[in-house]
Amino acid sequence: MVRQDSNGYEQNSYIKKNKNPECMNLVPIRNGTSSSNNNSNNGSYWKVSRGLFVETDESPINRKLPKELLLKIFSWLDIVSLCRCAQVSKSWNNLALDGSNWQSVDFFQFQVDIDSYVVENLARRCGGFLKVLSLSGCQAVGDNALSTFAQHCNNIEKLNLQGCKKLTDRTCQSLAKHCHKLQGCINFGNEALFHLARNCRNLEIVNLHSCKNIQDEGLIELSERCAKLRYICISNCNNLTDQSLIAIANNCINLQTFECAGLSQLTDAGFQALARSCHKLERMDLEECVLITDHTVTQLAFHCPYLESLSLSHCELITDEGIRHLGAASCASEFLTVLELDNCPLITDLSLHHLINCHNLQRIELYDCQLITRAGIRRLRNHLPNVRVHAYFAPVTPPPSANNSRQRFCRCCNLL
Structure with missing residues (x-):
């Protein structure tokens, strides 16, 4: 049963919306007015509900339990309980109002x-x-x-x-x-985009990451009215299609950064339109855009001479041919610094050979590219000694024992 004390607090640690609850004056106030009678050790007070106190607490719990353990206990309390604990003593005040709680x-x-x-x-x-x-x-x-x-x-x-x-x-x-x-409001939808587009014509940066309610109509309206956009993030906005990309291509020619990771409906058609119009693109995140092929990479290489960072992770249709066009592009030798190719199963050592002219390349991601070898990476580093290559190679499977016998259980199972 929930009981209430004289101040209107409920005993289950949640309270009514009181006009002046005690905890409101207690919320972290430290190093207040100096003591007139100099009773405290450092001349500073701690403000609590309706008065001041100095540290005189020598209770057994403080002497027996280390502060780290008390702090762990306090971490399980709700806000009101923490405020109550902070009124017990100076040491508890310090622990209860610790930022980690x-x-x-x-x-x-x-x-x-x-x-x-x-x-x-x-x-x-x-x-x-x-x-x-x-x-x-x-x-x-x-x-x-x-x-x-x-x-x-x-x-x-x-x-x-x-x-x-x-x-x-x-x-x-x-x-x-x-x-x-x-983080943005993930419930953001088309209606919000309509208002944003009509009232913020000079908008340059918009981050709509994981706003799953957004559809093509909203992004089309935004791109048509906010032509100054130079940064757009629509990653994980799963309802968007190539119509949005075509609208951006037709209106936002100053676009420099475009992030659209996780959009499985986007195809080469949309990205080709984007590449042909947005020649100022510097950073592109196409991770998990699983329908794109070498055609997208080729168009980006040909039309986007300032491309610095490109993520193609989990784009499983990309092959060595697409990387060949990228490595031969003008952006490769002058600007390309980051290339992410994680989980691109068709990429081989030949792609690394195509990148040897990328003199400014600083980082390349090759996790789970199963056709990439250590020898290929060594050859790349011979040409680009400063590049950081992030790759993973599974440990070699040990050869079978001479008598071809196998244990029925692993060591852990034997112990159990």
Whole structure:
């Protein structure tokens, strides 16, 4: 049965949306006003719910258990329980408010009526530990708080700002500058793209990674109205077809980076149109675009002279012929620095021979290319001594024993 204490907290550690819950004043505030009577060791106080305390705790649990173990115990607690523990003593305050315990925070579960300083203090305390934060409904939070948050919590991956009405473009600028791991809204769909296209004509960068609700109509609208796009990521947007590529080719001639990994419906027709129009392309990620063939590689080699990075991993139809055209292209000798060919089963040592004129090649990925040999890699390195080759060769199968006998079980099974 759920019971409530005198402050309105539920005993199962979740609380009602109280106007002034204790934990709100407790959220990480450290090194406060100096003590007037100098009772603390370092002259600093720790602010708790409605007062100040100094460290006098000599309880058995603190003397018996190492701090590492206590910290592990605290890691299993929810936010409200952590705040309660932080009111016990200075040592518990330090452990409970350790950033490692605050990797995911959802204020909506217990309090949305918070001020900006709470977010700022949380950011300073958590730093790089915080990965998920929901400020849904926190209408008092403003740009300054989110600017401080962005500077301290640059490992944030998911951020919910629904209903935060005081935020402006300043917040978007701060997040874009500092939070490079921030993931987009995966529920983003065509309707959102329509609004984006009609109101952000000067858009240059758009990352729609894993937005599976997006369809051709939305991306066509975006490309037609946002002709200044130079970076587009549509990786894992599984509903897109060649129609999207053709629209981008017809409108976004300044495109420099295009990432479309995992799109199994895209074919040579779409990429050929893209290559023929977008001559400024520098980076292409075509990983797991399983329908493309040497025709796509040939067109990129012929029409994209500034190509620096190309990923063809898991493009199982690519052969030595496509790599021959790439190695002979003008981009190969001047600009090509990264080439990824993981899991391309038709690639042989002949492809490596075609790449010996790629003088600026810095890295080539060859994992699970079963027709590539160590001898082929050595020959490539003789011409390109600075290239890093990432490859894997399975260990040689040991020869059978003289009497051709086999153990019935492996060593582990025998032990069991």
